[in-house]
Structure formats: structure tokens, C-alpha cells
Amino acid sequence: MTKPALSLAADRDSRERPAIVTVESLRFAVTDRRGRRTDILGGVDLALSDGEFVSIVGPSGCGKSTLLNFISGLLPVQAGRVEVFGKPPGSGRVGFMFQSHGLMPWRTISANVELGLEIAGTPRAERRERAGAMLAEMGLRGFEDHFPGELSGGMRQRAALARTLIADPDIILMDEPFGALDAQTKVFMQELFARYWNNHRKTVLFVTHDLSEAIALSDRVLVMGARPGRIIAEHDVPLARPRDFDRLRSHTLFNDLYERIWADLRREASAGMRGREP
């Protein structure tokens, strides 16, 4: 098989499409039992275009997961604006995937993947067929009737990915989905998901601590600053797709981007140590 070329010609199509997720001046604070207020989000602004793959990196506790919870509609907006397809969040087809697979150990892999369709009332035969196709795309053909405990960690995460994707979400929110996997399995999952994304071009917002992962997968990398979280920098990833993950890390552009994002994070950490953070 010929390896895809690495080139500087970015696929910018997605940036020219209308924004389907808009976050403006989003602020969030919590107050503890003694009445002490902590600002968690300090005015987040972002826009995701249809079919765009955007990653968010930032120091631990800066509010990345909290931001995803606002976009999915799990948290009610206190101050600012969040819109998905021009409406308040919670109405569109949004898929969520976390670091822990969350598969039910008593259900087979197929039954786990079918769960969302089952709740939506999809007939059994259609559920089974769609789950089979999705599991095949995730490289799990033949494991439909196994239980999660019979699969490796990477296979379980692939099943969790199938469960998220089977509902054909328009927007996929991912919170460190490959963070708990060993290095080799992680790259395998990244390649698998990149292949899926190349075929389906969904809008993805992907939270990760792994800068290489963010660059390898994304069209754009957003850097969040230490609490109260807000976007402090944005980097386009002008690498053509499909990307060759084996060669990517030796590409000058990849390494330059890595250095620049790392410098943003280091600057932010230093600012925090000089007093913005307790």
C-alpha cells in the first residue's frame, strides 16, 4: 500500500463552512458551603465549523471537561452563550466518549453497542445489523457475542467508540478517550479514529493532554489557560489528510507546532506559579 504523502497543503474546507457550535463569553463559577466562590471558566469563546476536528489542550483543572459538559447540555449556562446548530445545547445529535469505556459487563459487546438504538426504539434486527457494521468498522468483527471482560483494554475502547458512533452523531465530544491506553494501543486507536473521521467528516471536539495526539488528529488545536479557563491560543494544523502517523512525528512542521503549543502551556504554567493560581 502506498503511504499518503505529507504535505503542507491543509484541508481548509471545513473552516469555510458555517459554525455549528458557538460558545461566547462562557463563564462558570461554583460557590462552596462557606460561600467561597471559585471561577472555573473565565470567558470561553470558540466556534466549531461543520466537519471540523478541533482539539483542546490545557493544564489539569483548567475546565476542559466542564466546557464539554456545557456543549453537551449536561450543565446549564450561568453566563455567556452556548449554541449547537443555532439552538441551546441538548437538542442536536451529540455523541460523548470518555476515558473509561463504561461498557456494561453483563451485556455482550453487540448489546452494549446497540443500547442507544434500543432506548430509541429501533427494531431488533436493524439494531443488530447496524451494530455489526459499526463493530466491523472498528475491527471487532467476530466479537459481537463476547462480554467486555473477555476483551483487551484497546478492544473495549473500540467497542465504546462503536457505541458512541452507532447513533451517527453530528458532533462528537471526546474527553481523553485514549488517555488510559498503552502507547502502542493508543496510536492504533488514533489511526482507527482518524480513518473513521476521514470517511465521515464529523465535527469533533477532542480533549487531550497529549500534544502529539492533538496535532496528529486535528485541523486546529486550542490551548486553554489555567483556571479560570479560557482559550489563550489557537494553532492551525496545516498537514494534508490522510496523515501517515508513522512519518508525522519526524515532520518539521509537526515538531514546530509541538514546540509552539508546548511554549504556550509553559508560559501559562509560569504565570500561574507567579500568582494567578492559589
Ligand SMILES: Nc1ncnc2c1ncn2[C@@H]1O[C@H](COP(=O)(O)OP(=O)(O)OP(=O)(O)O)[C@@H](O)[C@H]1O
Ligand atoms: N460542579 C462543580 N462543582 C465544583 N467544582 C467543579 C464543578 N465542575 C467543575 N469543578 C471544578 O472545576 C475545575 C475544572 O474541572 P475540569 O474537570 O473541567 O478540568 P479539566 O481541565 O478537564 O481537568 P483534567 O485535565 O484534570 O481532566 C476542577 O477544579 C473541578 O473540581
